[in-house]
Amino acid sequence: xxxxxxxxxxxxxxxxxxxxxxxxxxxxxxxxxxxxxxxxxxxxxxxxxxxxxxxxxxxxxxxxxxxxxxxxxxxxxxxxxxxxxxxxxxxxxxxxxxxxxxxxxxxxxxxxxxxxxxxxxxxxxxxxxxxxxxxxxxxxxxxxxxxxxxxxxxxxxxxxxxxxxxxxxxxxxxxxxxxxxxxxxxxxxxxxxxxxxxxxxxxxxxx
Amino acid sequence: xxxxxxxxxxxxxxxxxxxxxxxxxxxxxxxxxxxxxxxxxxxxxxxxxxxxxxxxxxxxxxxxxxxxxxxxxxxxxxxxxxxxxxxxxxxxxxxxxxxxxxxxxxxxxxxxxxxxxxxxxxxxxxxxxxxxxxxxxxxxxxxxxxxxxxxxxxxxxxxxxxxxxxxxxxxxxxxxxxxxxxxxxxxxxxxxxxxxxxxxxxxxxxx
DNA sequence: AACGAAACGTGACGATCCGTCAATTTCTCC
DNA sequence: GGAGAAATTGACGGATCGTCACGTTTCGTT
Numbered sequence: 445x446x447x448x449x450x451x452x453x454x455x456x457x458x459x460x461x462x463x464x465x466x467x468x469x470x471x472x473x474x475x476x477x478x479x480x481x482x483x484x485x486x487x488x489x490x491x492x493x494x495x496x497x498x499x500x501x502x503x504x505x506x507x508x509x510x511x512x513x514x515x516x517x518x519x520x521x522x523x524x525x526x527x528x529x530x531x532x533x534x535x536x537x538x539x540x541x542x543x544x545x546x547x548x549x550x551x552x553x554x555x556x557x558x559x560x561x562x563x564x565x566x567x568x569x570x571x572x573x574x575x576x577x578x579x580x581x582x583x584x585x586x587x588x589x590x591x592x593x594x595x596x597x598x599x600x601x602x603x604x605x606x607x608x609x610x611x612x613x614x615x616x617x618x619x620x621x622x623x624x625x626x627x628x629x630x631x632x633x634x635x636x637x638x639x640x641x642x643x644x645x646x647x648x649x650x651x
Numbered sequence: 652x653x654x655x656x657x658x659x660x661x662x663x664x665x666x667x668x669x670x671x672x673x674x675x676x677x678x679x680x681x682x683x684x685x686x687x688x689x690x691x692x693x694x695x696x697x698x699x700x701x702x703x704x705x706x707x708x709x710x711x712x713x714x715x716x717x718x719x720x721x722x723x724x725x726x727x728x729x730x731x732x733x734x735x736x737x738x739x740x741x742x743x744x745x746x747x748x749x750x751x752x753x754x755x756x757x758x759x760x761x762x763x764x765x766x767x768x769x770x771x772x773x774x775x776x777x778x779x780x781x782x783x784x785x786x787x788x789x790x791x792x793x794x795x796x797x798x799x800x801x802x803x804x805x806x807x808x809x810x811x812x813x814x815x816x817x818x819x820x821x822x823x824x825x826x827x828x829x830x831x832x833x834x835x836x837x838x839x840x841x842x843x844x845x846x847x848x849x850x851x852x853x854x855x856x857x858x
Numbered sequence: 859a860a861c862g863a864a865a866c867g868t869g870a871c872g873a874t875c876c877g878t879c880a881a882t883t884t885c886t887c888c
Numbered sequence: 889g890g891a892g893a894a895a896t897t898g899a900c901g902g903a904t905c906g907t908c909a910c911g912t913t914t915c916g917t918t
Binding site for chain 2: 483509510512513566567568569570571572573574575579601602604605608609611612613614615616617619620632634635636638639640641642643644645646647649651
Binding site: 665668669672703704705706707710 | 894895896897898899
């Protein structure tokens with residue numbers, strides 16, 4: 445036997461360069477998006493920075509939009525495990541919320557590279573893309589809320605509106621946090637958590 | 652005296668067609684944005700629908716982005732008076748919030764033409780533009796919150812985070828409302844209002 | 859090691875869009 | 889009416905788009 449007694453297949457030069465090229469394009473795209481904004485960047489801007497030929501880009505992605513989606517998915521894949529971990533160790537609904545907000549705000553701050561990407565420098569346009577991975581994250585949240593309501597840990601309120609509110613608060617507050625002089629994700633998470641916890645109680649009480 | 656005994660200047664053909672052309676471009680843009688999505692539409696798509704020459708577009712707007720901004724401003728100008736009215740007749744903070752949310756959700760529903768504009772049909776990209784008029788609306792809200800806190804009508808919480816939360820809740824909930832089978836802006840406004848009112852109380856209480 | 863097939867990178871190509879501008883038409887005012 | 893300002897027009901150079909035929913690299917086989 446020459447090789448592959450291990451289950452994993454040896455890389456193979458073909459797949460190596462393929463993965464390298466794909467990553468090179470993603471890295472270049474991240475940089476260019478952050479520099480020019482999503483709206484102003486062109487496929488050529490991205491591929492130029494990699495040294496590859498223009499046609500090669502289309503072997504990996506179908507459009508600028510699709511690279512952006514891949515980058516969003518990358519982010520979502522990085523943050524979802526942290527959210528899951530937080531979710532598992534939460535004993536109370538309040539702890540659950542606080543963990544989620546804190547992880548999200550912290551991530552956005554340490555990553556703001558990727559967050560600035562969503563702002564088109566020209567004008568005041570903001571782009572947001574709900575990719576499959578992002579949506580999956582939203583749905584995990586939604587499932588936990590449904591389950592929390594079913595188990596009586598969360599008061600019986602409109603789960604869709606609640607999920608939407610959490611997402612809206614998280615994204616809009618994140619936007620303010622990254623522009624603060626001395627951002628404090630912990631403080632922000634406390635604010636958001638108490639807002640929601642106190643709010644739900646009142647919603648459930650029916651006024 | 653031939654004319655203009657009234658203070659108002661007679662229209663004048665020049666200004667007439669100018670206003671007509673501008674409006675034609677705006678109307679065409681609204682239709683095309685709603686049809687193709689913001690990302691996919693080109694200046695040519697817009698101008699083609701008006702029958703004007705391509706060069707004429709640039710006599711009125713500098714770019715696709717600027718037409719979009721004009722459309723957003725139009726919307727903001729339409730809704731701000733309604734919000735102001737609601738704000739003036741509000742006796743309590745709760746009434747204030749409820750009025751704002753109800754007006755906003757109702758507007759979004761009856762206008763969803765303009766709301767769909769923000770969705771790029773291709774993929775799941777959403778664009779949002781905070782134009783001067785929109786920002787002015789946000790700041791009016793912020794000012795009222797600051798004032799409410801100063802007068803003791805609103806508990807003393809972080810006004811920036813509170814404003815952000817309101818905006819986040821409003822936009823994200825609006826997104827869900829327009830996709831519901833039988834949308835009820837009143838119910839949604841009640842949810843949002845109680846969420847915030849109850850939440851603020853808890854935030855102010857400090858846990 | 860040599861070979862053939864398949865996969866991949868390359869850059870040129872036609873189509874389209876961008877923003878500009880000189881020529882032309884339309885309006886205003888004397 | 890007619891001079892002059894203002895606005896419209898469409899063609900132009902520059903650039904991007906997505907495709908495709910071609911050349912090169914890799915892989916499995918003999």
